[in-house]
Amino acid sequence: MTEPTPAAPTPPAPAHVIPNDAEMARARQILDVISSAYSARMVGQERLRVSLLVGLLAGGHVLLESVPGLAKTTAASTLADTVRAQFRRIQCTPDLLPSDITGNQVFDVKTGNFRTVLGPVHANFVLLDEINRSSAKTQSAMLEAMQERQTTIGGEVHALPSPFLVIATQNPIEQEGTYELPEAQMDRFLLKEIVQYPSPAEELEILSRIDSGVLDPQAHGAGAVDLDDVVFLQDLARRVHVDPAIRSYIVSLIYVTRRPGEYLAPESARALRYGASPRASIAFLQAARALALLSGRSYVIPDDVVTLRHLVLRHRVLLTFEAEADGIRSEDLIDQIFAAVPTP
Structure with missing residues (x-):
């Protein structure tokens, strides 16, 4: 008897096809599973949950500080x-070498040849813990x-798995033993989230869970979501509709960061050292689509862009040394930039 031919996988829908109700319902089910796993191990930190999910759906890297x-x-x-995928954690220290991350060529005595040993970055999820404790090199x-989704080892290019997501954590630069991240690397992160202290009520809940044994930092998730589910969510996010008026809104906002003297008060304009690159526009587009999908919508609204303003721009709008010395925050300038551009 002839074995039946396996059905070919369903190709992703074209980017211009807006998600339908059935696809939105499936996305909601997957996101509920991920959110439930997050809530089981985390107390509060709702803003952090949204930031991580936006990064996951948009296929962009996230920096946590x-x-x-x-x-x-x-x-x-x-x-x-929560996802059945390859996960690697890299603890960054001052003596960490580039080859410890990307991989190296090792001489094999038995064969008399060099063989390539891939580094821990070759995984679906990579956690760079305390990234700013490693050297600039x-x-x-x-x-x-992070940009090309590949590594070069001994002149050979090795593609990284797909999907690929870097979540990096860093301590404030003022702390001992930290190195400031180069601007070029900061720009590779889709979002930068500043993690806040828990409220007194949330901290009491943490203590309660510790006493009852419910909150175990070493506990692992059930792995209830497959990589195919993540790919589905990312494909769906790319198809979320963005009106031309919102695209123009994003471009106008980024333009103001480059020409602040024309739109902001003189003291605010002088505080800006550099404006945002086109990566910021792309980040707004990708992240707004992901946030809309998280909100159960197949279209982006202006509030999505406004909600993401600090996440997308705080590491891209660079202040002068004088502004930093005066205690000016990048978030305050970002708010002024948004106030200078009419909302569609």
């Missing part, structure tokens, strides 16, 4: 544990991986 002890690593590993080793 806060003082130690605010569960940045737990949040990142929880997201990875080691940090730069991630540039090719």
Whole structure:
């Protein structure tokens, strides 16, 4: 008897096809599973959950910053544990070498030849823990991986798995033993989230869970979501409709960051050292689509762009040294930029 021919996988729909109701319902089911796993291990930090999911859906990397002890690593590993995928954690230290991340060529005594040993960056989810404790040379080793989704070892190019997501954590630059990330690498992150302290009520809940044994930082998720589900979500996010008026809104906002003297007060304009690159426009487009999908919509609204303003721009709108010395925050300038551009 002839074996039946396996059915070919369903190709993704074209980017111009807006998600239908059935696809939106399936997306909601998958996202509910991920959110439930997050809530089981994390207390509060709702903004952090949204940032991680936006990065996952948009296929962009996320940088998390806060003082130690605010569960940045737990949040990142929880997201990875929920998906049945390759997950690698890289603990960044001053003596970490680029080859420790990307891989190296090792001489094989038995064969008399060099063989390539791929580094831990070759995984679907990569957690770079305390990235700014590694040297600038080691940090730069991630540039090719984050942008081109590949590594070059001994002149050979090795593609990274798909999907590929980097979640990096860093401590504030003022802390001892930290190195400031280069601007080029900061720009590779789709979003930068500043993780806040929990409220007193949330901290009481943390203590309660610790006493009852419910909150175990070492516990692993059930892996209830497949890589195919992640690919489905990312494909769906790319198909979320963005009106031309919102595209123009995004471009206008980025333009103001480059020409602040024409739109902002003189003292605010002088505080800006550099404006945002086209990567910022792309980041707004991708992240707004992901946020719309998270909100259960197949179309982007202006509020999506406004909600993402700090996440997308705080690491791209660079301040002068004088502005930083005066205590001016990039978030305040971002708010002024948004106030200068009419909302469609």
